[in-house]
Amino acid sequence: MQLAVLSGFVLAAFAPLLHRWFGARTSFVLAAFPAALALWFLGRVPQVMQGEVLLLVLEWVPALGMSLTFLIDGLSLLFALLITVIGTFVLIYAGGYLKGHPDLVRFHVVILAFMVSMLGLVLADGLITLFVFWELTSITSYLLIGFNHADLEARKSARQGLFVTVAGGLALMAGLVMLGIAGESWSLTELNAVGDVLREHDLYMPLLICLLLGAFTKSAQFPFHFWLPNAMAAPTPVSAYLHSATMVKAGIYLLARLQPSLGGTEAWVGILSVVGAFTMFTGAFLAIRHTNIKKLLAYSTVMALGTLTMLLGIGTEGALIAFVTFLLAHSLYKGALFMVAGILDHETGTKDVTAMGGLRPLMPVTAVVAMIAALSLAGVPPLFGFIAKELMFESVLEASAFRWLILLLAFSAAFLTIAVAAVVALRPFFGQRRQTPRVAHEAPVSMLLGPAVLAVLSLLLGLVPVLAGAHLLTAAASAVMGGPVSVSLSLWHGINLPLLMSLVSLALGYLLFRRWDRVRASLARLDPLLSRGPEAGYDALMDKVVVVSEWQTRVLQNGYMRNYILVMILTLIALVGNSLLLRHAPEFAFDLDVRFHEAIVTGTMVMGALFATISRSRLGAVVSVGIMGFSIALTFILFSAPDLGITQLLVETLTVILLVLVLFRLPRFSRLSTPLERVRDVAVAGSMGVLITLLILTSWSIDQFVPISGYMIENSAPLAYGRNIVNVILVDYRALDTLGEIFVLALAAIGVFAMLKLRATGKASRKTAPAKEAADG
Amino acid sequence: MVKSGTIILNTAARLLMPLQLLFSVFLLLRGHDEPGGGFIAGLVAAGAFTLYLFAFGVSSTREVLRMVDPRDLIGLGLLLGMISVFPAWFVNQPFLTAQWWTVPGIDFKASTPLIFDIGVYLAVLGSVLTMVMTLMEVDKDEP
Numbered sequence: 001m002q003l004a005v006l007s008g009f010v011l012a013a014f015a016p017l018l019h020r021w022f023g024a025r026t027s028f029v030l031a032a033f034p035a036a037l038a039l040w041f042l043g044r045v046p047q048v049m050q051g052e053v054l055l056l057v058l059e060w061v062p063a064l065g066m067s068l069t070f071l072i073d074g075l076s077l078l079f080a081l082l083i084t085v086i087g088t089f090v091l092i093y094a095g096g097y098l099k100g101h102p103d104l105v106r107f108h109v110v111i112l113a114f115m116v117s118m119l120g121l122v123l124a125d126g127l128i129t130l131f132v133f134w135e136l137t138s139i140t141s142y143l144l145i146g147f148n149h150a151d152l153e154a155r156k157s158a159r160q161g162l163f164v165t166v167a168g169g170l171a172l173m174a175g176l177v178m179l180g181i182a183g184e185s186w187s188l189t190e191l192n193a194v195g196d197v198l199r200e201h202d203l204y205m206p207l208l209i210c211l212l213l214g215a216f217t218k219s220a221q222f223p224f225h226f227w228l229p230n231a232m233a234a235p236t237p238v239s240a241y242l243h244s245a246t247m248v249k250a251g252i253y254l255l256a257r258l259q260p261s262l263g264g265t266e267a268w269v270g271i272l273s274v275v276g277a278f279t280m281f282t283g284a285f286l287a288i289r290h291t292n293i294k295k296l297l298a299y300s301t302v303m304a305l306g307t308l309t310m311l312l313g314i315g316t317e318g319a320l321i322a323f324v325t326f327l328l329a330h331s332l333y334k335g336a337l338f339m340v341a342g343i344l345d346h347e348t349g350t351k352d353v354t355a356m357g358g359l360r361p362l363m364p365v366t367a368v369v370a371m372i373a374a375l376s377l378a379g380v381p382p383l384f385g386f387i388a389k390e391l392m393f394e395s396v397l398e399a400s401a402f403r404w405l406i407l408l409l410a411f412s413a414a415f416l417t418i419a420v421a422a423v424v425a426l427r428p429f430f431g432q433r434r435q436t437p438r439v440a441h442e443a444p445v446s447m448l449l450g451p452a453v454l455a456v457l458s459l460l461l462g463l464v465p466v467l468a469g470a471h472l473l474t475a476a477a478s479a480v481m482g483g484p485v486s487v488s489l490s491l492w493h494g495i496n497l498p499l500l501m502s503l504v505s506l507a508l509g510y511l512l513f514r515r516w517d518r519v520r521a522s523l524a525r526l527d528p529l530l531s532r533g534p535e536a537g538y539d540a541l542m543d544k545v546v547v548v549s550e551w552q553t554r555v556l557q558n559g560y561m562r563n564y565i566l567v568m569i570l571t572l573i574a575l576v577g578n579s580l581l582l583r584h585a586p587e588f589a590f591d592l593d594v595r596f597h598e599a600i601v602t603g604t605m606v607m608g609a610l611f612a613t614i615s616r617s618r619l620g621a622v623v624s625v626g627i628m629g630f631s632i633a634l635t636f637i638l639f640s641a642p643d644l645g646i647t648q649l650l651v652e653t654l655t656v657i658l659l660v661l662v663l664f665r666l667p668r669f670s671r672l673s674t675p676l677e678r679v680r681d682v683a684v685a686g687s688m689g690v691l692i693t694l695l696i697l698t699s700w701s702i703d704q705f706v707p708i709s710g711y712m713i714e715n716s717a718p719l720a721y722g723r724n725i726v727n728v729i730l731v732d733y734r735a736l737d738t739l740g741e742i743f744v745l746a747l748a749a750i751g752v753f754a755m756l757k758l759r760a761t762g763k764a765s766r767k768t769a770p771a772k773e774a775a776d777g
Numbered sequence: 778m779v780k781s782g783t784i785i786l787n788t789a790a791r792l793l794m795p796l797q798l799l800f801s802v803f804l805l806l807r808g809h810d811e812p813g814g815g816f817i818a819g820l821v822a823a824g825a826f827t828l829y830l831f832a833f834g835v836s837s838t839r840e841v842l843r844m845v846d847p848r849d850l851i852g853l854g855l856l857l858g859m860i861s862v863f864p865a866w867f868v869n870q871p872f873l874t875a876q877w878w879t880v881p882g883i884d885f886k887a888s889t890p891l892i893f894d895i896g897v898y899l900a901v902l903g904s905v906l907t908m909v910m911t912l913m914e915v916d917k918d919e920p
Contacts, residue, residue, distance in 0.1 A: 063871075642812040650820035654905060657827055661912040721877060721886065722809035730814060731890040731897070735873050738893070739858050742900040746851045749904035753848065756915045 002058045002068050004040070005123070008033060008116035015108040027095025028446070030108055031088045034115060038084035041077060048077050048475045051484065055125065055189065071125035071189055074475025078324065079122035079246075079253055081472070082331050086245045087115050089450030093339055094237040096446035097346055107147060111238070114140035118246050122253055127176045127186045130254075134172065134218070137247050138165040144238040145231045154233040160538065164217050164227045172214025172254075178207035179258075188257060192482060195261040208267060211258065219251030219305045222279040223534035229286075229298040236342030239294060240450075244301045244334040249327070252308045256323065260482025263315055269401050272313025277402075279306030281409040284416035286530075288516065289523050291354045293341045293424060297334065300377065300420050303413055304330045307392060310406065312480075314399045321487050322391035324476040328468060329388040329458065333376035336454035337424060340370045343447055344428055349437030353423055354517075358433030362440045365448055367429040372455040374425030376462070378418040378509065379502060383462040386502070387489050389414065393498035411501060418509025423516060465489035569688050577691055586694045587701040598638065605631040618669040622659050626652055643726040790832035794841075797825030805898050815894035819901025826902075827909055835913050847906035854900030861893040 011033055019026050044054065054072035072080075091111070098104050117136035124130040139162070146158030182201040183191040191198070198204060215221075220228035231243050242248070255272070262268060283302030290296050304326070311323040343366050345351050348359070360367040376385030396403070396410045442448075461468045468489070477485040493499060512519060556567060580586060608628035615621040633648035673681070712725055712733060722728040730738050801822035808814030830838045865874035877888045 643814065643817065646812060646817050647820070650817060650824065653824065654820065654827070658908065658912070661909065720875060720890070721888070722890070724808060724810050724812060724814065726812075727808045727814040727894070728890075730816065731809075731893045732875050735861075735890070735893055738897060739862070739873075742858055742897055743855060745904045746855055746900055749851060749907040750848070752908045753911045756911050 001040070001056050002070055004037065005070075005116060005119050008112055008119075012109045012112035012116070015112060016105050019105050019108070024099055024104075025095070026104070026108060027091050027098075030112065031091040031095075033112070034084040034087035034091065037119070038081060038088060041080045041084060044072055044077060045471055048072060048074055049471055051475070051478065053189065067126075068129060069125040069187070070123040072123065073479040074472065074477070075253070075256055075324075075479035076122045078328065078472055078476040079249070080119060082328075083115065083118050083122065083246050086241060086331065086335050086450075086454070089335075089339075089453060090237050090241040092446050093240070093342070093450040094235075096444045097237055097342055098235060103147065107144075107235070110140050110143045110147075111241070114144065114242065114247070118250070121250055125188050127180050127188065127191075130188070131169075131173055131176055134214075134250060135166070135169050137242075137250060138162060138169055138218075141165070141231075141242050141247055144242060145234045147235055147238065148233070151233065157227075157230040157233040161227045161231050163542070164224055164538070168214045168217025168224070171210045171217075175207045175210030175212075175214060178203045178210065182207060183261070191258075192260045195263075195482070198261050199265055204262075204265070205267065208262060211254070211262075212271060215251035215254045216275065216309075217251070218254075219248050219309065220279075220302050221251070221275055221306065221309055222282050223537075225279060225282060225302045226533065226535040226538065228302055229295050232292075232294040232298050236294070236338060236345060239298070240335050240338030240342065243298065244338050245331045248301065248305060249308075249331075252305060252312070252327070255309065255312050256480045259312060259315065259320070259480050263312070266401075269313050269315060272315075273310050273399060273406055274313075274402055276306045276308070276310025276313055277406045277409040279303075280310060280413045282306070284413040284420070287420045288416055288423075288512070289520060289530075291520070292351045293344060293353050293428075294338075294351055296353070296420055296424060297337055297341055300417060301330075301334060303417060304334065307410075307413070310410070311392065311395060314395050314406075316395060316398055316400075317477075317481060317485055318391065318398060319395035320480045321473070321477050321485065322388065322395045323480065324473045324487075325384075325391055325468075325489065326388040328461075328473065329376060329384045332454045332458045332461075333373040333383075333385055336369060336373035336451040336458070337377065339447070339451040339454075340366060340373065341424070343443040343451070346447070347438065347443055348428075348440045353427045356428035356434060356436060357431045358429070359440055360429040363429075363442050365452070366443060369448070369451045369455045370425045370429065372459055373451065374421040376455075376458040377424075378421035378506070379414070380506070381462070382459075382491055384458045384465070384468075386462060387465055387491060389502060390493055390498045391489075393501050394493075397497060411505060414501070415505035415508040415512065418506055419512035419516060422509065422513035426513070462491065465491065566684065569684055573684070573687055573691055576695060577687075580691070580695055580698065584698070586698045588697050598635075601631050601634050601638065604628075605635075616669075618663060618666070622656070622663065626656055629655070641726075643724065786832045790828045794825045794829050797828070798822055801825065801898075805894060808894060809890065815897030816901055819898040820905065822898070822902045823905035823909075826906055830909060830913060835910055838910070847903045847910060850899045850903030851907065852903075854896045854898070854903055857892055857896030857899065859896075861889040861896065864889055 011030070015026070015030065018029060022029050047054065054070075056070040056072070058068040058070075060066045060068050091108075094104075094107065094111070098107060101107070114137060117133050117140055120133035121130060121137060124133055142158050142162040145161050146155050148154045179191065179198075180186045182203040183194050183198050185191055185194070217224045228243060228248060232239055234243070280303050283299045283304075283306055287296050287299030287303065290299065307326060308323060308330075311319045311326065341351070343363070344356065344359075347363065348356055350356065372383065376383035379385045379389030392410065393414075396407050399406055466489070473489070474485065474487045477487055556563075605628050608624045608626075608631065611624040612621045612628070615624060629648065629652040633645045633652065636642075636645035636648055712729060716725045716728045717723055720728045720732045722732070801818040804813035804821060805815055805818035806813075808818065826838060826842075829841065862872050864876045866872055868876070873889075875888060875890050877886060879885070880887050
């Protein structure tokens with residue numbers, strides 16, 4: 001199964017080839033992939049329904065205990081089905097929506113990659129696996145928001161989405177690592193079993209905050225909600241798929257997944273229910289200010305994400321049932337509504353609902369689909385959205401913390417949402433006929449199929465709620481609860497408070513819809529206040545980042561070799577000096593047993609070094625450095641390391657040759673530094689020398705580890721069939737290192753070639769200094 | 778700046794280059810048991826060509842190398858290095874585990890470390906030659 005899911009990446013890589021074969025019909029061919037996966041997941045429903053938890057283990061590096069494990073329980077199965085089913089329809093829809101688009105190939109590649117990443121995210125059992133897929137969804141989402149890359153606004157929005165979610169991803173990583181340490185396991189199934197330990201753990205608060213930051217940024221919770229409406233710069237299939245049905249729910253998924261292990265504490269309940277309720281209200285309130293149909297829907301998605309977070313925060317059995325029901329209902333109607341919005345945009349040429357009107361006779365099917373989906377959004381019986389909303393009101397009424405605040409926010413959000421639903425479904429299709437930039441007509445079948453199926457599902461599940469309740473939702477709610485839950489959904493709950501609230505909110509919502517234009521005009525007066533919201537903070541932060549990076553580039557990365565060397569050496573002195581002098585006293589335990597010839601060689605070396613520093617000619621300096629090198633080679637040979645000696649000799653020879661080739665092209669050898677700088681240089685170089693000498697002497701006198709050379713000497717002949725240990729180390733014991741080294745060597749050679757050859761064709765200045773650096777490196 | 782050398786250098790280079798190349802192959806093959814090995818052998822071979830370069834210049838050296846561009850040698854070396862990674866995988870051992878085969882008849886031990894060492898040899902030779910020849914060619918291009 002793991003390989004089947006991951007094969008989507010391979011399919012994505014081959015999408016361009018498929019395009020050559022199938023042309024414009026590629027979308028429909030590719031849709032077979034999520035469809036097949038969806039069938040497989042459907043086949044798992046009976047097993048999971050009986051409370052079974054499937055763990056699929058694929059060993060990867062058994063020696064390190066690494067495996068790719070998929071966890072299939074009610075929750076992940078619900079998500080996997082949403083991803084694959086809606087993914088199938090979105091691909092078919094995109095085949096119509098992006099027909100003839102020059103970058104359709106790129107769209108297919110990225111959306112398939114996203115699909116696989118998202119599936120991996122919801123199926124992963126390992127924390128690290130989950131994190132990797134999480135980041136992959138951020139990156140693919142970035143590529144999809146910026147799909148129309150020629151558009152400045154799209155690029156800006158893509159970057160914003162990436163920065164916000166990746167910054168959250170960083171916090172998430174810290175949180176997951178702490179979670180792994182606190183729970184002493186990296187598997188979600190095992191962590192869910194040790195919830196009591198985790199909730200009492202000292203790390204609970206820090207890890208909770210980090211995880212919540214990750215989840216809140218991904219799922220666009222207040223105050224990080226601003227990136228989601230901006231992400232509407234993406235093509236509509238992307239908005240329908242990533243930014244309503246799947247990716248933005250990743251944070252919600254994570255919270256639901258961790259509910260059994262982390263949920264139920266005061267902090268969890270308080271933060272989640274208040275942030276969720278506030279996000280819910282903010283989304284609904286900001287939605288009615290907009291006339292762009294995609295922004296309207298995006299803000300109502302923010303509302304829905306807030307609702308889901310709030311329900312997880314309340315955390316009672318009823319709230320969790322409401323959670324899974326709302327999750328399913330929202331994915332169905334919001335997916336459908338986004339695709340309808342895309343149809344309207346595609347067929348009329350505008351996204352502004354006030355510019356549309358009277359389209360019903362021209363687009364009858366679209367109108368019906370929009371009506372059904374919008375009724376579900378508004379929570380009108382007998383649609384599935386109504387059941388979800390009733391359950392939501394019920395659980396808000398039984399909330400233990402901040403009940404009245406949440407209730408007030410939930411009620412306001414509900415009637416605002418009803419107004420939004422009315423605007424989306426009624427404005428474009430009824431009323432007076434308006435001229436649109438394009439002459440509207442019904443959309444092709446490929447674009448109608450997806451929204452129609454999703455809308456019919458909303459209706460069907462509303463009429464026969466047992467279809468969803470008895471099967472999948474029970475298992476999903478049990479997984480979130482961490483224990484068995486029985487879900488029985490029904491349309492009619494009797495005359496009770498939630499029903500009354502629904503009726504009142506319907507009436508209020510309808511009133512608001514009638515006065516929408518006037519309300520919007522009066523809300524426009526709030527614009528100066530709203531423009532100082534969290535997004536302004538984000539912009540200010542980004543400006544600061546640019547200022548800081550400009551400053552550090554000017555100071556640290558200024559292009560002068562000497563500065564880089566100075567900084568590197570100073571850092572080395574600080575770090576090594578700290579360890580050696582402060583944390584470990586220098587030691588000298590050796591006897592001065594020096595032979596005469598050894599003293600001569602060492603003396604030559606020292607003389608060479610000294611002369612190199614004071615030499616007034618470049619050739620003199622090169623020669624004295626060479627003398628030092630040859631003395632070192634001599635030392636190797638004296639201490640019976642012939643291979644090292646030979647290598648050193650050859651390298652010295654080649655260095656001299658290379659130097660001869662570049663020497664005469666260098667600028668005149670002159671003194672450029674002031675006396676003060678020279679004093680500084682002497683001090684830095686001197687301390688470096690002293691430090692390294694101390695380090696070598698100290699490391700000589702202590703042995704903390706058993707050297708590995710004994711093992712190598714013993715096994716060189718019997719295991720590696722070689723008597724030359726140096727060579728056996730190079731090509732056998734440490735072959736991977738050597739492989740890396742020859743790649744580095746090759747890169748250096750290519751670098752020299754590129755810099756010299758490409759420069760020769762350009763008009764660039766004729767300095768060879770960079771080439772010399774590369775050759776020496 | 779590098780011009781054809783003196784008669785002594787020319788004659789010496791002509792005579793020494795084959796010997797040096799032969800010596801480098803000798804070093805390469807004995808490397809597993811005696812001092813030597815791919816890295817050293819590669820440097821010796823590069824030294825041989827560099828001597829020839831100094832004596833006869835870039836274009837004659839290219840003629841000696843015929844169709845082979847030093848950059849291709851780098852690629853070939855890296856490829857051989859990578860090839861030696863995989864045989865272990867087919868016999869279900871971790872990557873890069875050394876595999877040994879005996880060539881029947883001549884009692885020669887063929888092995889993945891040997892392939893790897895030849896890869897190192899070619900990569901080193903190619904890299905050094907690329908650097909030296911590029912530097913010399915830039916000289917030639919300039920007035």
